[in-house]
Amino acid sequence: MEAKNAGNTEFLIGISLIIILSALALLAPLLAAHDPYETDAQNWLQPPCKEHPFGTDRLGRDIFSRVLYGARVSLAVGTLSMLMSVAIGFLLGMAAGYFGGVLDGLIMRFTDIVLVFPSMLLVLTLVAIFEPALWLVIFVIGGTGWPGVARLVRGEVLQLRTKEFIQSARMLGANHFRIMLYHLLPNALGPVLVAATLSVPAAVMTEAGVSYFGLGIQPPIPTWGNMLRGAQLYLRHAWWYAFFPGLFIFLTVFAFHLTGEGLRKQLGLTRVRRRG
């Protein structure tokens, strides 16, 4: 039996971290003491000090400010592509699960096809084919991240569809639209919420990875991934250069994973039975 409180603490820690990170991102112009683009050739690769809490990079830019602005990019990519993949996945999964038959077969094979490509490789390829840009990264990550949601929603709908309350609503004369909106949607919402929470960190990871490989969002726009890439040559002399952007990737991803896991337990989605 999962203790409910364990789920609670996870959720609380996760959601507080998310709130703090979002606040840092939103308030970046107020919090950053320096312009993230402002170079300072005199003070390049400065270790953390009072002026530059996270040190400076190879062009003397303030890493703390760049990390804050990087948070904006990461969270924007994470949320927007999450919304996109949840929307696509939900619609396809619902259609496949509810109507079944040929439509189901088609949608699921399509899902399988997208699913067998390793996501990082797929995003990398698509980004490489076109010109790398912020909107493209969002679009590609969102457009390739939905198969998990689609499968989940389909499974959920298939299970719910056999429940008597759906037949009972049909007996009262409910049409497809009503059944999907009032009966399937609210009951499938819990798992979808968890999946949505968990698809944010996946998107953040992918964006950071692609930028780290040099194909995502291009400098000078600060992202955690491309900062890490820039730091790669200075590892021996400037640990802070790589350490802080990476730490923030980790914190963000960890925060969402904690929240997702907490939600899962809170909603009782880990199937545990108790009998008396």
Added chain:
Amino acid sequence: MLAVKDLEITFSEKNSIFKAVRKVSFSVQAGEILGIVGESGSGKSMTALALTGLLPPEAKVCGSMSFAGKTMHFEDNSQWQGLRGSKIGIVFQDPAACLNPLKTVGKQVAEPLILHKGLTPKEAEVETIRLFSALGIEPAVQRIHHYPHQLSGGQQQRVMLAAAIACKPMLLIADEPTTALDVTVQAQILRLLHEYVHNHSAALLLISHDLGVIAQLADEVLVMCGGTIVEKGSVYQIMQKPLHPYTKLLLASLPRLDAPLKLPLVANEGLTAEGGCVFAARCPHYRAICLEKEPPTKLLAEGRQTACHIL
């Protein structure tokens, strides 16, 4: 053979304590069938699990129990392990869920034989075939190679019974053994239980919500409600002259083939009886004292006992 005294089972969560079973005492002799009857939440299944050491680890058990002259310790897992399947056989409610779907039924029934009797797998298979045909799982030679999903519910319960009686236990505990089954199959399983007790002069603890099932099989009956025993007596006493209002209500509520239902009216909406009689909130005859004090157990003549303020 089996004596239980002051059995208490508590579940504690963070800041609430839930007593599933309180102060339950009873005993069973060899060759006797003791029926425990009660509705869901009465603690009857918990009692059965406690008597086999199978309660979930978060349950706390108090009280004393002796089995075949030996004192049992509820925490001592290895002591239980030696008894379960050899001296104490157990049949649960849902046979489909109680069988491992990936193993043939023959292998599962053979397990206690190999474990407790030290038979070789070959010998155990022969014994399993013998058991199967004795319990009407035919054709036994083929059936042992079947997987649980290939059997009907009745057959699955027979397999569970075969595993429970494989080592000829002195005590058989059957927890709602026929609840998931059709009446005709129920009758067959009850017959098998009765035959086993009769032929091996074993004791049977039969737990059921169905007074009909209890009346057909039991010698002695315990009526449980809210974790306590409200009435105890021979099956004739309980079924023909129930004393406790709860027993009366149960009997009156049972649909019969021969007579229409006559329901005593119960409408005590919104009563709480914390610390009082467990049945007070639903009792048509309750008085002030019932809400305040737990009724003492009164011993009457001929081994009869009941716990009610009014009597």
Added chain:
Amino acid sequence: MAKLLKVKNVAYYYTAEGTRIRAVDGVSLSLPAGKALGLVGESGSGKSTLGKLIAGLLKPQRGCIYFAGERIEGKMLPSIQYVFQNSTAALNPRMRVKNLIEEGLIIQGKYRRQQRINRVLTALKAVGLPETLLYRFPHELSGGQKQRVAIARALIMDPRLLILDEPVSSLDVTAGARLLALLKSLRQEKHLAYILISHDLAVVRQVCDYVAVMYAGKIVERGKVEQIFSSPGHYYTKMLLSAHPSPDPKRRCLPKIIGEPVDPSHIPAGCRFHPRCPQATFACSHRPPAFFEITPGHLVACHRTQTQIF
């Protein structure tokens, strides 16, 4: 008397795991308005499928169903409502009691908000639930209360026929008894017709006027309650009655029962019951028996009964 419901020779087959299953195989019955019919049989007898065919949740491959003179195969009418066996699964866990009961009215769209609420309150009262439960979720209710909400949900459609699938099998004895009492009184108040599906003959005995006993997708015996219970004609009915455990310890009997409930994917030829019948003859295993009226209104499909009478 004009019949409210007439079922003529309906059949429903489906294929599962490659085998053709004859769930309902040529069933005819009729029911006057305001009367209650009990459908009894073991699991796999097709009684629930028959209920769903009448409700329009399934469409029969063969045969006709008339309701108030109209053909209704595969059609769901507001005036026929189905109360599902498992009330926990039959109530949307995300809806409150009020919305659950109100849903039918919202779909119909005939009433204004205030009218709807009044009708919900009336229905709630009719099933004996207090208004305090109006804004509860199903998981906050007891089994009996859930079953009552399910009935209220059906009642609000003003049905003339209520199909009740095992209404008390998941309830505690005392809650079940109170529900049966409610069903009895509701029927008289609202002049409802019932089809009560149950494996328990005693439950049917409490509520119904007529009984139809089903075995392997066919009705083997039907008649008035008194006829069936006092002088059962079919050996299967006798078997069911004898297997029912009586709470009277003086009437102890553990009858020897042959065989198992029929597996609907392997239905025997001839009389479907013959492998389990203690009196089966050569004819039973070769020729399906026809209905024979042993007393007026009491029909039995059994070769042996027929020969014994002549």
Added chain:
Amino acid sequence: MIFQLVRRFTQTLLVLFGVSVATFLTMHWAPGHPLQANPELRLDPTAVERWLQLRNLDQPLPAQYLSWLSRMLRGDFGQSLLYNRPVIELIRERLPSTLLLTVTAFLIGLFLALVVGIYVAKKQNSWVDRMVQVYSLAGISVPGYWLGIVLIICFAYRFPLFSAVGMRTPGDGSLPDILQHMVLPLIVMVFHNFAYYVRHVRSAVLNVLNLDFVRAAKARGLTDKQVMLWHVLPNSAIPIVTIAALSLPVLFTGAMMAEQVFAWPGIGRFIVTSTMARDYPVIMTVNLYTAALVAIANFLADVLYLFIDPRLRVKA
């Protein structure tokens, strides 16, 4: 059983077909086609036509697809634009080092996960269990390349214990040398894989532990160990096999990151370099074959289920 196999096999074939069409079309429509080149070059139209003819590019799309597919299946992946060598050669050179790293990381990760996952499932809600749960979330949250960088800073620069770059020291290449190079990338990959598998093993075992037949097996007098070995583990096998099969893309992503950070001369690093250079033949070959491999792994997992679970072996 045959029916299910055939059904899953057809589905896999369909997916493989879809994968190949998707790859082909992406390549076909990708910008950088010779005809879309700079108009100022004033290409000779007849020369362009001859060029197209030579490469079968003047034929209708389906015909082009078929000839492309047959070349792909024969192992003729074309020339790399970057290296100007056959793609197959380049892959053949790099595949072993990737396999060495990935397979080792997979096996170690899965083994640790099985041991620890089963242990914590038995000790649910103990402090070890809580630690493992937190670790498993943290482990999948750490970006592999960042962990790699941190390890390099610590164990290659601060305390020079292991090599940070490549697979072997030039001129060396003995087994200890390779192992010494492998340590850090392996830690990065195992750290992630272990975290990823352990949560699934834990929940798979836990789900089975809560089933009724476990209690029924105990009621027959089996010891906890026997219950675990005879009843729990076989039933937990299906979700674990699923996760192992589905983790192939995850493993690949992990390899890409680890190889990039540690300059490990494998496919992962190769594909990153090729993508940067828009070396289409390489990109598409790797995409096609990884996807096909994943599809086949999933199919094999399904076949395995049929052997594990008799309920799936329905005659039809």
